[in-house]
């Protein structure tokens with residue numbers, strides 16, 4: 001077999017000072033895998049939404065066409081994409097090693113994310129005030145839980161950013177901090193992607 | 209928005225009242241007494257021998273993959289025993305409660321278990337066996353073996369590895385707690401819907417079931433990430449993909465399944481939780497809820513989960529059969545391809561669990577054919593093992609016997625699975641004990657593989673062999689018991705006995721039920737021999753060579769037994785697929801590295817176990833609706849994670865002289881040896 005060559009003069013049995021893998025690439029791969037599992041989580045929620053978004057799931061209450069507001073959703077989309085753009089500027093500053101630049105980017109990113117969440121809370125509260133809370137029908141359950149799960153991810157992202165705002169000045173750009181900043185970028189872009197899917201599927205297609 | 213619940217509730221204790229403690233039930237009081245006694249003895253022994261510090265420093269805070277694996281296996285064995293007792297209780301109830309004239313004791317009309325209690329027993333049995341016994345046992349084995357088999361020092365994320373262990377343990381503790389505080393779900397391990405909804409299961413049972421699974425499956429998901437990264441990134445130099453041992457391959461595929469399937473379980477349980485806690489209507493019987501949504505989502509996880517269990521078992525067979533046939537594995541490439549084929553198909557067959565639930569002929573047809581496709585790669589595997597055995601120099605050690613018995617179980621389980629995959633047959637035997645017998649052949653195959661693996665790798669980890677004489681008795685009694693119980697069960701299935709019966713209305717089934725009960729007694733005998741095997745081996749402790757079997761083929765048997773906590777003093781260079789066999793063939797297997805070098809190791813940390821225990825209180829708070837407790841725990845977990853992220857965590861370094869001394873006296877490097885305190889590296893030294 002090709003893999004079973006006989007030992008020769010050059011055969012090594014041990015590999016002293018083997019460097020092994022590099023920690024940042026392992027963490028990045030690990031984070032990609034985590035996002036894969038997160039993507040499946042959202043897949044499950046989209047599945048439930050798709051199954052329940054019909055008159056039977058709505059049990060006499062409204063379905064998507066009657067409650068979604070694509071225009072408001074568009075402002076939310078702008079906010080989330082703006083937040084991602086601000087974070088990208090932070091990573092550009094990271095390349096230059098500028099602490100102030102990174103932190104400024106993160107702060108703007110947080111602010112825009114808060115705008116996004118503000119719209120979302122307003123939207124959901126409004127529905128509840130009209131008596132369309134998550135406990136009124138299968139469809140509304142799926143709608144609220146899908147939106148709120150995404151919102152919770154955004155909240156955790158904000159929390160993570162706040163921690164980074166503390167870590168950057170105290171720990172500097174250590175390998176750990178840089179790895180976290182890079183993973184956070186992926187996380188943030190991923191959440192924006194999920195939002196775009198939500199927007200397209202729930203707000204745009206749902207409006208018709 | 210929180211839904212109204214029946215019964216009392218107070219801000220301080222939630223739904224918890226004194227009546228939640230089943231002090232009037234003699235079975236549970238007895239169980240509690242025994243459990244408390246064991247706990248006292250263990251705690252007393254730890255204190256008496258002054259091992260508390262050792263336990264904390266070397267085990268509870270460890271990040272060593274081998275110790276974590278061993279602890280997984282201990283948790284798995286304890287839970288295995290618990291669920292076995294559940295099984296024994298069910299069999300005994302069915303052996304007693306036959307016919308309208310059968311007597312009843314302990315408040316039961318027939319037999320000794322009232323229906324509500326009986327239902328909890330089977331629900332706990334299934335939940336535990338799948339999620340808290342088989343899963344941790346396999347995770348434990350992969351944790352111990354895979355890094356050694358690929359020549360790595362540890363897992364890619366040692367800290368996260370410990371976290372996975374403690375999350376799984378927290379889930380297991382919750383299940384155990386439900387024995388003594390409150391009750392467990394009585395809606396089956398699959399969570400029959402809408403029975404699990406609040407109006408029909410108003411107690412805390414379903415909440416125990418749901419949160420225990422939820423917490424432990426987060427652990428499983430993290431472990432899957434860890435394993436995949438470890439296998440992709442940490443292989444020894446020279447180990448290209450086509451030199452990766454088959455057990456590692458199956459671990460990779462299984463964890464890909466785990467990573468993609470467990471999130472769906474998480475979602476479906478979370479949605480059920482939303483129904484129960486927030487009053488939503490995902491799966492309710494009215495208001496737009498959809499019952500089939502639950503059933504589909506559960507099995508979209510559930511079927512891949514059964515392959516999550518069986519693939520590592522196949523991997524274990526693929527290690528053991530070549531070793532004891534003294535031949536390389538036949539058809540390595542097809543074995544790997546078959547593994548991934550099975551993993552892939554396992555995603556497209558879930559509907560075979562509910563052919564009878566109203567899908568049309570075309571849908572049933574699709575899933576029927578998809579299910580039967582699994583037989584092709586499985587058949588490839590079976591033939592590969594057979595051709596490995598063919599003309600091999602066979603030695604029938606206990607691991608080999610377990611593996612061969614596993615092949616028989618696979619044959620029976622696989623063929624009955626094929627029968628079930630035909631909708632026309634399925635309609636007649638669905639929900640009968642025929643199905644139970646089918647999947648028990650499969651999961652007992654997994655159990656056989658686990659025992660095979662434990663016996664096979666035990667000497668590697670601890671440096672002494674498990675006693676073969678008692679091990680053989682254990683094997684024969686266990687396998688004979690399996691044959692007796694499940695042959696009778698297949699027969700009963702054909703005679704129409706449905707599953708989950710607390711009362712047997714047809715006395716004609718009595719002979720078979722009593723046969724099953726006799727088999728259960730034989731299982732008890734096997735437990736005796738298992739314990740005796742442990743006792744004799746621990747007493748005699750016959751030391752072994754680095755390759756205890758003399759014919760092992762893979763890298764883990766290259767390093768010493770007991771394996772030092774740093775695994776390999778110097779990373780080996782891989783030259784062949786079966787590296788050790790190749791070295792032995794060329795007289796190189798005794799070669800040692802010429803010089804030692806400093807080894808960088810991660811430091812222990814208490815954060816994982818703290819987070820694990822906080823998730824236990826989080827689960828407990830949620831189950832009993834003690835909101836302050838749940839809120840506090842969640843907050844504390846977040847804070848612990850944040851604090852940990854500030855830890856610079858540079859690990860420590862073993863000096864070459866230290867390594868040399870330990871290589872000379874291996875006992876000082878084994879995982880049970882107590883290590884001296886070592887100073888962590890400073891920032892300057894680390895670079």
Ligand code: HEM
Nearest residue numbers: 514517518560561622625626628629638639643647650651
């Ligand atoms: C050759 C491969 C297999 C085939 C064709 C197959 C087929 C089936 C079918 C059709 C059912 C549904 C029966 C019914 O409820 O009416 C079933 C149930 C089940 N199988 Fe398999 N199976 C296979 C392998 C496995 C393996 C490897 C495992 C576990 C390690 C397993 C575990 C189970 C379990 C746990 C159930 C029943 C779950 C429940 O309803 O509680 N099967 N199998």
Ligand SMILES: [Cu+2]
Nearest residue numbers: 511558560561
């Ligand atoms: Cu299945």
